[in-house]
Amino acid sequence: LNVAREHNADFIGLSGLITPSLDEMVYNAKEMEREGFNVPLLIGGATTSRAHTAIKIAPGYSGIVDHIADASLVVSACNEMLDPEKAQRYREKLQKSNLEQKRRFEEARSRTEYASIEEAREKAFPTAWDNIEIERPGKLGVFVFDSISLEEVTGYIDWSPFFWAWELKGVFPKILEHPERGSQAKKLYQDGQALLKKIILEKVFTPRAVVGIFRANSVGDDVEVYREKKDLSLPHCCRNHQCVREEKDILATFHFLRQQEMRSKEGRYYCLSDFIAPSVSGREDYMGAFVVTAGEGVEQFSEDFKRKGDDYNSIMTSVLGDRIAEALAEMIHKKVRDFWGYGEDEKLSSKDLINEKYRGIRPAPGYPSCPDHTEKKNSLGYPQGEKTHRCIPY
Secondary structure, eight states, X not given: OHHHHHTTOSOEEEEOSSTHHHHHHHHHHHHHXXXXXXXXXXXXXXXXXXXXXXXXXXXXXXXXXXXXXXXXXXXXXXXXXXXXXXXXXXXXXXXXXHHXXXXXXXXXXXXXXXXXXXXXXXXXXXXXXXXXXXXXXXOOEEEEEOOOOHHHHHTTOOOHHHHHTTTOOSOTTGGGGOTTTHHHHHHHHHHHHHHHHHHHHTTOOOOEEEEEEEEEEEETTEEEEEOOOTTOOOOTTOOOHHHHHHTSOEEEEEEOOOOOBOOOTTOOBOOGGGGSOBGGGTOOEEEEEEEEEOOTHHHHHHHHHHHTTOHHHHHXXXXXXXXXXXXXXXXXXXXXXXXXXXXXXXXXXXHHHHTTOSSSOOOOTTBTTBOOGGGGGOOOOOOTTTTEEEEOOO
């Protein structure tokens, strides 16, 4: 905002690619109001929508707040907002549209019925835990991968979102032959491949990952994660809830949300805890987690291009950094499956992983099954260096 004021900006644009960006947009709009801005605020990006803009962002700012669905529309919209004769009509039309979006949302919300949390828990997703097979991981604990081959990671890249980042809609490789967008897509792909080759040769990106595999049990809607204990061996016959829990040193408790939007009589209300054996079952279950990064080199390399005035390659670097991070997530997921044991006999290609053709689930904060981002702050109680195994790549 300081820079916008310094350069007397005509517009301020916010683009969101991940769900936390939506909250930041609401905050920024309120800050613009607090600081007395009156320039139009343009909203765009993959996670945004006209409804969210009207319902959550626009009420916080008295100036124009407009959702731009596609980058190709921004010039026309800006021209109208800058035209003294058209600007007022544009504002009135936009405000009317925003109010209509808000009205429809509130009407739909008022029609939605919710079950009580008690009823939802009674109709939780059931599992016959006495009979189900629970694979024991080969090793438990936290494992660090800090020497990962970029060449291996690139084999897991899903190239379709690469084009979406440049506002080219389509699926790779078909988009390369698209009658209208094909030539531009080919140019982008060639440029991306050339820059990626440079990044690999010069080791610009330093992909790393941390994996944790823990013993775990559910307790209601929560999941308890336990510290590694070599001397722990619970008899299968043990069914006493207190006995099971006293034998376990709790590292952390994850609090998951259960669905409550009204279902039919036969409907189920899911929660992530339903997929972990309950403590009262006496069964030992496990939960894995991992975090990946393409490395600090992404931002540094992008900034180098920007300082040289090369915005194209600066953006290209950021887009490739996103693709490497996503590819690394797919690769580490496959490694964990092999490490766990049940994935050793799977014949999953990188495409199969991307299309989720595998046993199990891989939820992440921000997605519908785990919408609460605050759980990312949940500490697993490992002091620096404790019980952490440094690993070489597979």
